[in-house]
Amino acid sequence: MTSPSLPASLGAWLARLEAAHPVGIELGLERVAEVARRMGLLDGRPAARVITVAGTNGKGSTVAMLEALARAHGLSTATYTSPHLLRYNERLCLDGQEADDATLIAGFEAVEAARLDGEPVSLTYFEVGTLGALHAIARRQPDLAILEVGLGGRLDAVNVIDPDVAVITTIARDHAAFLGNDLMQIGREKAGILRGGRPAVLGGLDLPISVREVAAERGAEVVALDEAFERSEPGAEGWCWQGRGPQGKPLSLAGLPDPGLPLDNAATALQALALAGVGLAPAACRRALAEVRLPGRMQWLGQWCLDVGHNPHAASYLAKRLLERPCAGRTWVLLGMLGDKDAEGVIEALAPIADAWVTVSLEGERARSAAALAEPIAARQGDVVHRADSPQAGAEWLEARLAPEDRVLVCGSFFTVAAILAWKQASG
Known part of the structure; x- marks a missing residue:
């Protein structure tokens, strides 16, 4: 053939x-x-x-x-x-x-x-x-x-x-x-x-x-x-x-x-x-x-920490590392996840370090919307301050509101981290 x-x-x-x-x-x-x-x-x-x-x-x-x-x-x-x-x-x-x-x-x-x-x-x-x-x-x-x-x-x-x-x-x-x-x-x-x-x-x-x-x-x-x-x-x-x-x-x-x-x-x-x-x-x-360096794994870009962790086990590790590294300001979590992942478990693991949440929608058949992701956060009395149509849109909204002493954890999916990396590169 x-x-x-x-x-x-x-x-x-x-x-x-x-x-x-x-x-x-x-x-x-x-x-x-x-x-x-x-x-x-x-x-x-x-x-x-x-x-x-x-x-x-x-x-x-x-x-x-x-x-x-x-x-x-x-x-x-x-x-x-x-x-x-x-x-x-x-x-x-x-x-x-x-x-x-x-x-x-x-x-x-x-x-x-x-x-x-x-x-x-x-x-x-x-x-x-x-x-x-x-x-x-x-x-x-x-x-x-x-x-x-x-x-x-x-x-x-x-x-x-x-x-x-x-x-x-x-x-x-x-x-x-x-x-x-x-x-x-x-x-x-x-x-x-x-x-x-x-x-x-x-x-x-x-x-x-x-x-x-x-x-x-x-x-x-x-x-x-x-x-x-x-x-x-x-x-x-x-x-x-x-x-x-x-x-x-x-x-x-x-x-x-x-x-x-x-x-x-x-x-x-x-x-x-x-x-x-x-x-x-x-x-x-x-x-x-x-x-040694590994993009997307506890990768710090200024105030932004990027990690592809997308299950409760990985989220628990992230929370532990950030608790070991306290900051003077707020810890914002920009979270975007696929629909077949354990969002509730990830949110529970990250809750101890999250002062505010920005949920973002991902694209594709397996995507989860920002609104759907916000529901389990709100159920835990988490502070969802913004819902965005894309990781880039969420990052742009957040960038304008960050204080110098704040930090951002970006996680939940390879797609979320990839989008923010691309956004960071495009913005210099």
Whole structure:
């Protein structure tokens, strides 16, 4: 079967992919594994070492710190993450740089050729993107590939690749339409990335027992936070990490700087990298953690703090961090959420730090209106001072009313944060 003329630009490719499959998310590995086999991605390894990261929250920060730590130790790296904030290119980074359009297009073309080589295979937007990224990584053969699971684990497209080290950060209720609300079952799905005879680094303190059950069934070696590795609370001299190497040799690092990201995830990244066979150099680790940045995660732009947190677990972390950083003025919360997210849980978690709320409407089939979002806030006697038709409109209204000592937390969705980032860039 021949393909229609292929798009010439990245934008045209993305538009084509969005329209090509009627379902945005379709869990299952049969289709994507077949195309991966046709592409030769299962014949060898895409990198010398592979770390796969799954979880409900903390995946992005763990990946960012893994990449920063690996590059500080002189390793060549490739990272694949999703979703993106402003540019699709953000999803694939090679040696710390976003992939260029030509690299992404070459990956899409390779996927399309393999998809039609024999019985045509239908793939989702995410599946094409994942296979295209793996194609680019395999051609480059970096020292370390870090792959973030998009949704779930067991049936996610990323799971066609066997990792040397599998990481599970946290498990909470999210994406209920696909994963359900049973934490035991969600844990089993996330644990689907574990492999027999390979380390399973568990970075969450309250993971359901099903994760360990899957590890035992598969013969994966459990390396858990506060058991095999731990971190201290930060102090004037920084924080300390203790873990172990591939042969069980005790390791320790002291005087580590606060990366501005969850320290549990920093400790998890250090442990995963050590188990991947990287000798941790104290100076390199300190430099990496001091310099790591992740857009949209506790990202401060003047008085504005942007975070993509969109479930109660993430919102609780945000509230804790802001309580540790009191301000002299008011804390405004600009909140925009999708309709399938737990708005009530997020609002309850943020209520202790919110002096005033600005709710904003998002676009699309899954959108939630500003008025609908304001209802559960008002039910908790929260002060909803404005409802806006878009994140940008809410930000413009709020900008005109901020006092110098005030601060704004923007959260609730990747779409909300992306819109405010774009607004900030446009306004300089």
